[in-house]
Amino acid sequence: MTDAWRLWRLMVGAQVRAQMQYRTSLMIEASTGFAVTFLDFIAVLVLFQHIHALGTWSLPQVAFLYGLSGVGFALADLVIGHIEDLSELIRSGRFDVLLLRPVGTLLQVVASDLAIRRLGKMFQAAIVLGWAISQLDIAWSLTRVAMCFVAIGCAAAIFASIWIAGACIQFFALGAGEIANAFTYGGNFASQYPVSIYGPWVRRFVAYLVPIAFVAYFPALAILDRPDPLALPHWLRYASPIVAGAALGVAMAIWQVSVRHYRSTGS
């Protein structure tokens, strides 16, 4: 594990140095990311112009969900989002090269990029989260603060798992990466709103199959110490770390199996 972390740092370090050769385009991309995602939150604000609460959730509470999910998503995107381009890696034959090295392929793919340009998105989500916290009346304690950080970590881990599992589709169908987007970007969108507003079928899907409810909804219930409109078992609000760990484990297993089906390209 420490070895993987060291290698990740070294490889990402090399990648960042390489990216720095194209500094200007990097700045432009980061600022566009910031601007585009800001428009995204305006949609939530517009919604609250017409209603005062969304399924008993007030605007600052929804903003809190939005911020938790957004920061977690941006973190996952920063570290692992480029796995979407696996098709490109396969098509160009660069995946062959990864298989020649005495290091796991997932680690190498993850370490092949650090999308600094996505920092813009994280910055925006962090602002929304900060604003939400300033508006909410939270009884802060050391535990609560820690819970916030753990929640963001779990959100990132859950999104990362979805990214990994989704990318595996590309081992079987080159260029089918977009299917995974429905779960990653879709998951981010879905987790920005309280799960309680969805119908029972959607709820089951997002809670159990793709564990989006554990990204922001359950942790938010715990941190805000508010009653669950769905009255689900109390322990669920503390279950995110376990769910995130399990999701990562499943995603990595899917990756291992998929690599065995890797077909390479001609010559």
Next chain:
Amino acid sequence: MSMIEAVDLVKQFTVYRKRGALRRERTIVTAVDAVNLSIEAGEMVGYVGPNGAGKSTTIKMLTGVLTPTSGDIRVDGLVPARQRTELARRIGVVFGQRSQLWWDLPLVDSFDLHRHLYRVDATAHAHRLGELVELLDMGPFLRTPVRQLSLGQRMRAELTFALLHDPEVVFLDEPTIGLDVVSKARVREFLAARNQTYGTTIILTTHDLDDIERLCGRLLIIDHGRVIYDGGLDALRDRYEPHRTLVVDLVAAAPPLEVLGTEVIKVEGPRQWLRFRRDTTTAAEAIARVAAVAEIRDLTIEEPDIESVVARIYVDGI
């Protein structure tokens, strides 16, 4: 036990072909069809065949990149697909068309990353790197970003990357592709020396039969996924091209010479080409017999080139 052992190695790919708007047809293509290989430590083997014969697919299975459909492989006692990372530490690979290096960074950074990826001890790494930099004359471009290197420089760098962890087996997939004559000669010289001094087992695929002629004692020819020849170069020549040609420049133009055991295949003024079988007539005999009937000013003996031999096998089969 052999360094590389493959038994009944098969690789099949499923290919979908479009048939109409929605229907598609499923066909199975056998890229490698029951290949058997046995290569000893320290051998230098050429692996040749026309495009699409299954060369690269075999190499990819031997290096753990592809999982075989069926059959057994052992490389240095390991099963490549299953023990991929362990094997990776013991082999070096150069895919001529795929770079292992970090494109936007100075070359020396790639070598530095290599040390961490392969967990090579720093002193040993520095020592080997120093040696390779000197042998391959890479000093002048160590600090140049890889993308700015010439093809010849890059190939030397790729070889270095493949050898820095002191592998026992080296796989080279078209290592001289696109190189100029000088760079080719340099790479060949280097590989031959490596094989001799370190006893490194080298397997190379190539379209350039000069590579084979200069380097490899043993040749494997693959076509349609099957090994159709496995043996020495000389034996291949004896079997498929048993003739040599004696080219003589006579003092004066003459009608085609009639000499025992030879046959004139071409006449050009005073120069005549006489073909003779290497197994029945020695070069000395042929020369003596020609000298007995005509006055010779100059002569050369031509060996059949491997290229024409292999081309004939590709076209006619074995």
